[in-house]
Amino acid sequence: MHPASADPAALPAVALRPPKPGRMLWITAAWGACFIAIELGLRDAPILWFAALRALLAGAALVALGAVQHRPTPTGARAWGQVALLGIVNVAIAFAAMFAGVAGLATGAAAVLSNAQPLLILLPAWWFYGEKLSARTTTALVIGFTGLVLVAVPGGGGRGAAMSLLAAAAITAGTLLSRRLAGLDVVVTTGWHLMIGGLALVVLATAVEGAPVIAWTPRFMLVLLFLALVGTAASTVAWFTEARHSRMDALTGWTFLAPVFGVILAVAVLGERPSGWTVAGLSAVLAAMWTALRPAHRSPRPEPLHATPTPSKTATR
Numbered sequence: 001m002h003p004a005s006a007d008p009a010a011l012p013a014v015a016l017r018p019p020k021p022g023r024m025l026w027i028t029a030a031w032g033a034c035f036i037a038i039e040l041g042l043r044d045a046p047i048l049w050f051a052a053l054r055a056l057l058a059g060a061a062l063v064a065l066g067a068v069q070h071r072p073t074p075t076g077a078r079a080w081g082q083v084a085l086l087g088i089v090n091v092a093i094a095f096a097a098m099f100a101g102v103a104g105l106a107t108g109a110a111a112v113l114s115n116a117q118p119l120l121i122l123l124p125a126w127w128f129y130g131e132k133l134s135a136r137t138t139t140a141l142v143i144g145f146t147g148l149v150l151v152a153v154p155g156g157g158g159r160g161a162a163m164s165l166l167a168a169a170a171i172t173a174g175t176l177l178s179r180r181l182a183g184l185d186v187v188v189t190t191g192w193h194l195m196i197g198g199l200a201l202v203v204l205a206t207a208v209e210g211a212p213v214i215a216w217t218p219r220f221m222l223v224l225l226f227l228a229l230v231g232t233a234a235s236t237v238a239w240f241t242e243a244r245h246s247r248m249d250a251l252t253g254w255t256f257l258a259p260v261f262g263v264i265l266a267v268a269v270l271g272e273r274p275s276g277w278t279v280a281g282l283s284a285v286l287a288a289m290w291t292a293l294r295p296a297h298r299s300p301r302p303e304p305l306h307a308t309p310t311p312s313k314t315a316t317r
Helices: 023-043 046-068 077-105 105-115 121-130 133-156 156-182 186-209 218-245 248-270 276-293
Strands: none
Touching: 023 121, 023 248, 046 077, 046 186, 046 218, 077 133, 077 156, 077 276, 105 156, 133 276, 156 218, 156 248, 186 218, 218 248
């Protein structure tokens, strides 16, 4: 049996560790692939209904898994209120803006702008959790922001860029909120926040797009399954797990890799040709990631001085 749910406001005193590289690599690869899947799926479904289906299927899978494994569900109005808030921010707002960003931009550019969390999370992490900014982290912030400008401005910015940046801001807020729920089971909490956010998207989709008009082609069903089960359910559980145990700047620095995967896959799968500005911006983003994640240089400690041994009299001939 799993332990009973704890009060989400009582943050456990956990020693923060670096993110696990293997886990972060597959999370960011999955997120990069999500932008390709979204682009393909939007050929068969409207934006908001597609986003709602992604969230509901992912949430249902995790809630069912939690029930089979007898994991504890949140208890109390406060816990459910925080789960609901996480669902509105991290799912309803983030997914709607992300899908709209892909619809309004080249897939590679949307992947870059939607993964601006490392640049947006640093000051809130310092304010809420006391994670101080180093000179190196500040440098990474400036370099990364420059890269995002290089990607967004030549294309004229516009609605697609604004929606992608809104998605990044919502995901950043969701990551910060997720640490407040560290006393709750990560699988069940992730599942229910996806269900709540998905239901909010259904309401929004009904109001904006009307009844769903979806072409249930084999391509769309495969894309939806990948988005829901791999790109959302599995990756979000892994992400929230790391968010509970890692510094926010080190954690979100890894997400600079997601647009790298996104741009590479957009070239390989969709045949997109990134502009010189996109390549320059992506290079700056990679430089920011390297600056943020490389180990701190430490001066070697001086070797202790030892007295020079004197020859033993017995050894003298």
